[in-house]
Amino acid sequence: MIAFDQLQVEDVSRHFGRRRAVSHVTFTALRQSIVGLLGPNGAGKSTMLAMLATLLRPTTGVIRYGEGTERQHGAALRGSIGVLGHDLFLYPELTARENLEFFAGLYSVRDVGATVTGALTRAGLTERANDPVSTFSRGMRQRLALERALIHQPALLLLDEPFTGLDDASGSALLARLRALRDSGAIIVLATHDLDLAGDLLDRAIFLRDGRMVDAAERPEALRTLYRTIMEQPGSTKPTGGVG
Amino acid sequence: MFARIVWLVLRKDFTVEVRSLEIVTTALFFAVSCVLIFAFALVQEGRAPEGGAAGILWIAIAFAGTLALGRTFERERQSETLRALLLAPAARPAIYVGKLLGIVALLLGAELILVPLVALLFQAPLLSRPLWLAIILVLGTLGFAAVGTLFAAMLVRARSRDVLLPVLLYPITVPVIIAGVRATAALLQPEVDMAIISFWLALLTCFDVVFVTLALWTFEPLMTD
Numbered sequence: 001m002i003a004f005d006q007l008q009v010e011d012v013s014r015h016f017g018r019r020r021a022v023s024h025v026t027f028t029a030l031r032q033s034i035v036g037l038l039g040p041n042g043a044g045k046s047t048m049l050a051m052l053a054t055l056l057r058p059t060t061g062v063i064r065y066g067e068g069t070e071r072q073h074g075a076a077l078r079g080s081i082g083v084l085g086h087d088l089f090l091y092p093e094l095t096a097r098e099n100l101e102f103f104a105g106l107y108s109v110r111d112v113g114a115t116v117t118g119a120l121t122r123a124g125l126t127e128r129a130n131d132p133v134s135t136f137s138r139g140m141r142q143r144l145a146l147e148r149a150l151i152h153q154p155a156l157l158l159l160d161e162p163f164t165g166l167d168d169a170s171g172s173a174l175l176a177r178l179r180a181l182r183d184s185g186a187i188i189v190l191a192t193h194d195l196d197l198a199g200d201l202l203d204r205a206i207f208l209r210d211g212r213m214v215d216a217a218e219r220p221e222a223l224r225t226l227y228r229t230i231m232e233q234p235g236s237t238k239p240t241g242g243v244g
Numbered sequence: 245m246f247a248r249i250v251w252l253v254l255r256k257d258f259t260v261e262v263r264s265l266e267i268v269t270t271a272l273f274f275a276v277s278c279v280l281i282f283a284f285a286l287v288q289e290g291r292a293p294e295g296g297a298a299g300i301l302w303i304a305i306a307f308a309g310t311l312a313l314g315r316t317f318e319r320e321r322q323s324e325t326l327r328a329l330l331l332a333p334a335a336r337p338a339i340y341v342g343k344l345l346g347i348v349a350l351l352l353g354a355e356l357i358l359v360p361l362v363a364l365l366f367q368a369p370l371l372s373r374p375l376w377l378a379i380i381l382v383l384g385t386l387g388f389a390a391v392g393t394l395f396a397a398m399l400v401r402a403r404s405r406d407v408l409l410p411v412l413l414y415p416i417t418v419p420v421i422i423a424g425v426r427a428t429a430a431l432l433q434p435e436v437d438m439a440i441i442s443f444w445l446a447l448l449t450c451f452d453v454v455f456v457t458l459a460l461w462t463f464e465p466l467m468t469d
Contacts, residue, residue: 001333053331055330055468057468075334075335075336077333078332079332079333083331085324085327087323087324087327088323089324089325089328090323090325091256091260091323092323093263093264094256094260102252103328105248105252106249106252106329106332106333107332107333132263148328
């Protein structure tokens with residue numbers, strides 16, 4: 001596992017053929033902070049997360065995890081990154097415990113049994129530990145998927161629409177978990193459309209539109225109003241929130 | 245570390261398959277149907293065409309293998325678990341080997357049923373030299389699955405993957421299937437010519453070494469972007 005205390009995205013672009021999914025995006029995410037990638041569908045949020053996760057390489061620009069890039073750190077870097085995608089990365093035929101044990105093994109977690117038991121407790125799934133995931137509700141799967149993403153205690157957690165399909169109680173529980181993770185020292189980057197839940201959570205908001213970073217704001221207040229104002233500006237690429 | 249990841253992926257695939265029995269039943273049902281149809285079409289008055297048994301056996305293996313390859317990676321695509329595998333700090337070639345061994349094990353399991361069935365329906369002495377037959381089947385299955393696993397993983401995000409997989413797979417694996425058919429047919433002769441069998445086994449071994457090495461070498465860059 002590679003330890004790092006900041007994530008730097010420097011003038012990153014990603015093209016798919018002639019289409020520019022992400023274009024010249026620059027931002028920094030520090031340890032103990034939650035950064036939100038906000039924007040409409042097709043803004044480039046998921047592509048940005050895939051690049052941060054090392055699943056895609058930038059066409060141009062550099063992503064630094066601490067001092068090094070993905071190529072410099074090698075495969076060990078992936079052991080420092082946790083990803084919770086819109087798809088939950090769980091095997092429906094396996095039980096909750098088997099899923100966690102499998103991923104703990106892939107990440108070479110020490111003391112798999114105790115780690116998995118702890119994760120099941122945090123997910124509130126101790127009594128359903130030996131039930132197949134296919135029998136779980138969306139909220140239960142989401143909680144399990146979060147614990148799967150955190151099973152190796154990553155330094156960087158990437159979340160793509162983590163609030164989708166959650167009821168109020170599950171959404172609040174997820175917010176509390178993310179705050180606790182931030183306080184414990186993790187860097188969290190999340191892409192979301194849920195501005196109401198994200199409003200109280202984000203230390204920094206990055207606004208994307210058509211693959212470009214159109215603005216950024218520190219500890220944004222009245223996020224929905226700010227979002228609407230920024231997205232209605234015609235083609236602005238200069239940050240107005242005081243950060244770059 | 246490499247072997248541990250291979251084992252984890254293999255054990256996971258085995259557990260998932262035991263729970264669902266999805267690939268085993270579809271691949272086996274298809275392969276057995278294929279053999280039965282050929283038997284009804286080709287066996288006349290209790291006499292099978294010479295060399296037919298070897299060809300039918302390998303056609304059934306190839307078709308069942310294509311089905312199994314497609315479904316194995318479709319399963320990983322549905323919950324995007326292939327992404328989760330690629331996100332792990334494990335060596336990606338180990339993931340490939342784990343998936344490959346799972347496919348090989350599944351096909352060898354299917355062959356345990358197909359071989360006696362073909363021997364019975366085509367009155368072929370397939371089981372008269374079981375060790376040689378086992379070597380031919382293992383080498384042929386490994387070569388077919390080595391190419392197929394790589395292509396199935398590459399195509400997992402392609403929209404027309406179900407069409408593209410056989411289009412890409414069969415032209416490249418034709419040498420394996422031909423070598424498997426010829427070696428098996430040679431084994432069915434009353435006077436077995438070991439020189440012929442050795443030639444085809446050497447060809448199968450070369451194919452396996454080249455394509456497994458190539459797949460291990462290319463899996464990481466192919467799956468990264």
